[in-house]
Amino acid sequence: MIDIQNVTLAYADRVILRDISLELSERRIAIIGANGSGKSSFARLLNGLVMPTKGDVLVDGLNTRTHGKDVRQKVGFVFQNPDNQIVFPVVEEDLAFGMKNLKFSKEDIAQKTTDILSRYNMLDMREHPAHLLSGGQKQLLAISGVLVMEPTYVVLDEPTTLLDLRNKRRITHAINALEQTVILASHDLDLLTDFDRVIVFDDGRIAIDDVPSVAIPHYIKLMS
Amino acid sequence: MLDLYSPGHSPIHKLSPGVKILAMMVGGTGLFLVENLGIVAVALAAVIALYKIAGLSATQVWNQIRPVLWILIFFLGLQWWLAGASVAVFVVLRLATLLLLAGLVTLTTRASDMIESLTSGLRFLRPLGVNPAKVGLAISLALRFIPVLAQITTEVREAQKARGMEHSIVAVAMPVAIRMLKMADDISDAIDARGYRP
Ligand SMILES: Nc1ncnc2c1ncn2[C@@H]1O[C@H](COP(=O)(O)OP(=O)(O)OP(=O)(O)O)[C@@H](O)[C@H]1O
Ligand SMILES: [Mg+2]
Numbered sequence: 001m002i003d004i005q006n007v008t009l010a011y012a013d014r015v016i017l018r019d020i021s022l023e024l025s026e027r028r029i030a031i032i033g034a035n036g037s038g039k040s041s042f043a044r045l046l047n048g049l050v051m052p053t054k055g056d057v058l059v060d061g062l063n064t065r066t067h068g069k070d071v072r073q074k075v076g077f078v079f080q081n082p083d084n085q086i087v088f089p090v091v092e093e094d095l096a097f098g099m100k101n102l103k104f105s106k107e108d109i110a111q112k113t114t115d116i117l118s119r120y121n122m123l124d125m126r127e128h129p130a131h132l133l134s135g136g137q138k139q140l141l142a143i144s145g146v147l148v149m150e151p152t153y154v155v156l157d158e159p160t161t162l163l164d165l166r167n168k169r170r171i172t173h174a175i176n177a178l179e180q181t182v183i184l185a186s187h188d189l190d191l192l193t194d195f196d197r198v199i200v201f202d203d204g205r206i207a208i209d210d211v212p213s214v215a216i217p218h219y220i221k222l223m224s
Numbered sequence: 225m226l227d228l229y230s231p232g233h234s235p236i237h238k239l240s241p242g243v244k245i246l247a248m249m250v251g252g253t254g255l256f257l258v259e260n261l262g263i264v265a266v267a268l269a270a271v272i273a274l275y276k277i278a279g280l281s282a283t284q285v286w287n288q289i290r291p292v293l294w295i296l297i298f299f300l301g302l303q304w305w306l307a308g309a310s311v312a313v314f315v316v317l318r319l320a321t322l323l324l325l326a327g328l329v330t331l332t333t334r335a336s337d338m339i340e341s342l343t344s345g346l347r348f349l350r351p352l353g354v355n356p357a358k359v360g361l362a363i364s365l366a367l368r369f370i371p372v373l374a375q376i377t378t379e380v381r382e383a384q385k386a387r388g389m390e391h392s393i394v395a396v397a398m399p400v401a402i403r404m405l406k407m408a409d410d411i412s413d414a415i416d417a418r419g420y421r422p
Pocket of ligand 2: 039
């Protein structure tokens with residue numbers, strides 16, 4: 001469970017999130033809200049990329065302030081732009097990066113690389129230059145790079161916004177098939193119908209927190 | 225030049241990167257010590273044979289030379305004029321052999337392996353405060369993002385052209401720089417998120 005306790009987040013003196021308390025325990029949780037409402041900032045709190053100005057974030061009891069490293073392993077993070085999260089020139093090198101950081105053995109790394117690439121039908125891309133992959137393949141690689149670290153939670157910040165329809169479907173499918181707990185920030189409401197819980201941010205507060213069939217219509221009304 | 229690595233399982237691919245780099249350095253120095261056209265011609269033939277052993281095609285041999293073809297032709301002309309035909313042919317063949325040798329190493333060595341041996345080769349700098357792992361990561365990042373930079377530059381240039389700015393370097397450089405800075409921010413977050421601890 002991720003436990004958010006009275007969290008306030010401010011950049012300089014601009015308050016982005018105001019005194020938020022939440023317990024995230026459902027398997028599929030969506031974060032929606034207008035541009036600038038604080039979704040990305042909230043997502044970044046969950047794996048300690050950003051520290052709360054006030055309050056605490058606990059991941060399975062570990063505080064992001066004091067257990068940064070463990071929290072990062074538990075909470076994988078997928079960014080919007082796949083290009084900026086692939087850090088090595090070749091597919092398999094990039095997959096190895098996170099695993100090396102976790103000190104996995106060479107054999108283990110090779111095995112997990114094979115497993116994840118075959119899951120996404122990209123086995124023949126193993127030695128490909130990453131920059132020659134399609135947008136959808138890049139995002140799959142980015143997701144794979146996170147999954148090989150065996151996180152308990154996967155946080156995704158608008159992972160489909162830069163993709164065409166076909167690749168969007170592919171990524172949606174991949175997200176739906178994840179066995180991990182998923183926390184997804186998105187503008188794409190189609191993605192969220194099967195979710196367990198939808199949290200709507202508005203001006204740094206939680207406007208609605210409910211099942212999709214209630215929260216989404218409410219959000220649409222809020223936006224109009 | 226960045227996706228130079230050509231996957232394969234030849235004996236040359238399997239040699240350790242350190243050995244290959246060392247061999248290249250010894251071979252390159254050796255080439256500069258000989259003054260004999262015949263030996264250089266034999267060396268060139270030998271390097272081309274190594275391409276064959278590595279399972280590389282004639283096109284890949286040609287690809288090493290093509291980008292610098294004009295420079296080679298220029299040298300050939302210059303040397304011909306300054307020192308005569310045989311010296312010119314000798315100098316240019318020697319240069320081509322060196323290029324092919326360097327190309328062979330990059331074609332058969334994965335960037336990550338090269339970086340790994342570089343990283344261990346740099347260990348002796350540790351007492352001076354150099355962190356070899358960081359140097360390795362920096363080089364990988366450079367290799368990874370040079371093509372991205374090229375792509376961004378093309379995008380920006382096209383966007384500027386679409387708005388009638390044809391040849392302004394500033395008009396291209398500014399947006400590219402801004403996007404690169406934003407990108408650098410994202411990349412450092414991504415590296416953080418994947419558990420990197422220098
Ligand atoms: N590092 C930062 N420093 C200062 N302000 C920031 C920083 N990051 C975000 N902000 C500001 O915080 C606010 C919330 O940004 P955030 O990116 O969390 O919103 P968002 O809901 O993800 O928006 P979008 O839908 O556009 O992705 C914005 O007004 C943004 O300008
Ligand atoms: Mg955002």
